[in-house]
Amino acid sequence: MSFSPLVERLMETLRVLPGVGPKTAQRMAMHLLERDRDGGRRLAEVLDTALEQVGHCQRCRTLTEETVCRLCESPRRDDGVLCVVESPADQLAIEEAGGFTGRYFVLHGHLSPLDGIGPEDIGLALLEERIAEGQVQELILATNPTVEGEATAHYIAAQVAGQGVTLSRLAYGVPMGGELEYVDGGTLSRAFNGRLPFSALR
Amino acid sequence: MSFSPLVERLMETLRVLPGVGPKTAQRMAMHLLERDRDGGRRLAEVLDTALEQVGHCQRCRTLTEETVCRLCESPRRDDGVLCVVESPADQLAIEEAGGFTGRYFVLHGHLSPLDGIGPEDIGLALLEERIAEGQVQELILATNPTVEGEATAHYIAAQVAGQGVTLSRLAYGVPMGGELEYVDGGTLSRAFNGRLPFSALR
DSSP, X not given: OOSOXXXXXXXXXXXXXXXXXXXXXXXXXXXXXXXXXXXXXXXXXXXXXXXHHOEEOTTXXXXXSSSSOHHHHOTTSEEEEEEXXXXXXXXXXXXXHOOOOEEEEEOSXXXXXXXXXXXXXXXXXXXXXXXXXXXXXXXXXXXXXXXXXXXXXXXXXXXXXXXXXXXXXXXXXXOTTOOGGGSOHHHHHHHHHXXXXXXXXX | OOSXXXXXXXXXXXXXXXXXXXXXXXXXXXXXXXXXXXXXXXHHHHHHHHHHXXXXXXXXXXXXXXXXXXXXXXXXXXEEEEEEESOHHHHHHHHHHOOOOEEEEEOSSOOBGGGTBXXXXXXXXXXXXXXXXXXXXXXXXXXXXXXXXXXHHHHHHHHHXXXXXXXXXXXXXXOTTOOGGXXXXXXXXXXXXXXXXXXXXX
């Protein structure tokens, strides 16, 4: 036996959500059908609207339902510094950390030739146009510290070279509040090689 | 900063799902918007259809999009034994365990006067009608072994008394494959009091 076909189909479809296996999907379907039908209807509606209306900012490519996102519209940000990130979630993490006052450019991924993801898929033509506008003085390549993120940063660096833009990359090192014992070897040797004079640290 | 209003609203709304906190909701929203828009659209549609069409079986009250569910329609089940459960998930668990060939009645909850849940909310009038049909010889009260489940079983037992129906309740005892060391005291003393002659066990 199983649930009715439509209930089974709902359980299956809930598994499009990341981290949701068969047991969780069943619990979610039962919760919505048995205890929160209004919530379920609201979810269906908002999901539909969001997928319909949320696209990419024409300027920085972040997720937004506007043509140009609020951060790109803001007159208070520094046009001279552009921070390239892989995802809107990375952008949010940097904003929440605070301190950065420049603008962003969101790749929505990284170069991955094996998966068929090339420069055009991560918006590098638009990035090139942005640089050509001439306002950007520093480009911070804040792609992930992974093999693909590094490769993407190198590709962009090569593309931008010779246009008078300073390139930078986030510092590597031990995470704040972490314990050395639990830091992986690669990070630790990077932190050793990149050690700073004590007086340079505030 | 935060995401755009519509993306934020999607993240908030995803929290109607049980066990989904702010971080998981963000991960789900990003996954759907960034990597699986087709899956998200399918989810919105199936959710909408299911909430629209899935109701309760007119006979046993389980969740179904049919007027009468497949199990109630089946000519192969025994009309003489009716098993009362709190939820469709409990019903499925019993079916998956196998061996029970009777029919079900689903309460969708238990009596809970403090929450304003009375006999009419758990379909006891329909259960009474079913008993009055005269086919049911044994009523298995398979409500949960909790205070509310016990109270509900007692209430139904009192309601059905004197109608010539045998009442039963699931056996209490130590779970199969469990280790005695980890079984709670209440269950253990129940299992002691209800101990069976060795020859009765196969």
